[in-house]
Amino acid sequence: MAMARGAKLDLKDYRALAGIRRSMRQFLEFSAQAARDAGLAPAQHQALLAIKGMTEPVTIGSLAAWLGIRHHSAVGLVDRLAKGKLVARIPDPDDRRRMRLALTPRADAKLAALSQVHRAELRRFSTALRPLLDVIR
Numbered sequence: 001m002a003m004a005r006g007a008k009l010d011l012k013d014y015r016a017l018a019g020i021r022r023s024m025r026q027f028l029e030f031s032a033q034a035a036r037d038a039g040l041a042p043a044q045h046q047a048l049l050a051i052k053g054m055t056e057p058v059t060i061g062s063l064a065a066w067l068g069i070r071h072h073s074a075v076g077l078v079d080r081l082a083k084g085k086l087v088a089r090i091p092d093p094d095d096r097r098r099m100r101l102a103l104t105p106r107a108d109a110k111l112a113a114l115s116q117v118h119r120a121e122l123r124r125f126s127t128a129l130r131p132l133l134d135v136i137r
Contacts, residue, residue, distance in 0.1 A: 016135035023132070027125050034117050038110055043067075047077050048086065048111045051101050057092070058101040086110070 035045035050066045051058050064074035078101060081087035086107035092098040103111065 012135055016132045019132045020129065020136075023125060023129050027121065030121055031118060034114060034121075038114050040110065040114075041080075043077055044081055044084075044086070045111075045114060047074075047081060048103060048107050049115070051087065051103055052108075052111055059092070059098055060101070063101060081107070 031045070032042040035042045038045070040048070046067060047063060050063055054062065054066060056062060060074050060078060061071060063078070064071045067074065067077075069077075078087055078089075082089060085104055088102045088104055089099040090102055092100050
């Protein structure tokens with residue numbers, strides 16, 4: 001049954017929605033453990049991935065917005081990453097008051113290894129998720 005907006009849900013829909021949430025939770029647990037196994041806190045992994053993946057120059061403010069955290073939390077996160085020699089603060093050529101964030105070669109290597117593991121898990125995850133998504137379409 002295709003789920004139109006406002007359409008009544010049946011048991012199959014609820015089972016699919018529950019399965020999707022369970023799968024997402026399992027992936028997030030996998031991701032957190034993979035980060036810890038690589039010597040990173042899960043939030044540090046998320047920050048490195050965001051810095052690498054964002055298209056605009058990354059500042060503390062844009063990183064905070066991307067991660068959905070408060071500015072002061074992003075400052076602390078970046079401080080820990082910088083202390084671990086994973087992130088460099090670079091003066092912003094357009095605004096001397098701001099610093100841009102860049103990954104160090106050490107961070108690039110850690111992120112590449114973690115991303116390979118995540119890509120493999122996401123392939124497995126997407127195969128398991130596809131039939132559940134088909135139910136709710």
